[in-house]
Amino acid sequence: MTDGLKSKFERVMIIDDSIPDLYISSRMITKNNFAKQVLEYSSPKEALIYLKENQESTELLPEIIIVDIYMPLMSGFEFLEEYNKLSTVLQKYSKVFIISSTIDDSDIIRARNYPNVVSFQVKPITREFLNRIQND
Secondary structure (H helix, E strand, C coil): CCCCCCCCEEEEEEECCCHHHHHHHHHHHHHCCCEEEEEEECCHHHHHHHHHHHCCCCCCCCCEEEEECCCCCCCHHHHHHHHCCCCHHHHHHCEEEEEECCCCHHHHHHHHCCCCEEEEEECCCCHHHHHHHHHC
């Protein structure tokens, strides 16, 4: 993290079953002073537990949620279905961004059709992607 600069966000959540991708994304976020805290989850189910437990407490919620599409046991799409059932407090507070290594147009269109998804990003997370989020 860059000393003396204020982070744009308090908390960002990353959900990705790939441990190397999770690490790289987290480092990119901290290195670019994007968030003070990164909540890392390799399991969408565990991330949902955290969100459910804290859905009414904005001081504990991530302002940004970055979720991969293709994961075992629960895909990013299944995560979004469950996320859509959570409180409106959470859904208004947290912005969801999809990341994936897919270049399949049908996946990109499907991800963008979810009402809570702000945008889609092909992996890896880049400084430019973070800047776009920051400037929204």
